[in-house]
């Protein structure tokens with residue numbers, strides 16, 4: 450059975466585990482760096498990117514996460530996780546992990562739209578996928594070999610570059626597990 454880890458330092462961890470299990474894979478909450486050796490793919494959940502970054506530093510996850518990426522194993526960042534994966538963040542000099550070649554803007558859907566749901570069409574997933582956006586970032590720019598998977602009102606909200614997948618919304622908060630399945634398919638292909 451495929452083993453999918455969810456970085457368990459902060460954020461919507463259990464919801465991802467539920468979605469992974471609904472797709473027939475094993476979900477493992479990653480709280481210690483050595484657990485990264487056990488898994489085939491890693492999800493970095495939504496939450497608060499600055500808080501998660503602080504905990505990544507506190508528990509010495511930065512280097513092990515970069516090594517995990519170098520090993521070629523797939524990584525999926527949702528919402529705050531997308532911000533952590535991105536190579537560029539608007540108004541920041543330095544990225545966090547700096548792995549996915551996109552530029553993201555934090556909290557970019559404006560105050561009146563702090564939280565909302567939208568029906569999305571996502572390449573590789575299908576139509577009518579309800580995206581839950583919570584103080585969500587969006588992707589402002591993508592690098593050459595990044596595939597745009599979905600847009601909402603002209604803004605990029607999901608993208609893939611090889612082993613890296615990112616989305617602005619929270620795919621784990623509904624019972625529609627198709628986005629998780631897309632990631633699990635990437636993990637399967639990588640093996």
Ligand SMILES: NC(=O)CC[C@H](N)C(=O)O
Pocket residue numbers: 494495496497498499527528529530532555556583584585586
């Ligand atoms: N739901 C989320 O993950 C919100 C992300 C948050 N606004 C951040 O910048 O980290």
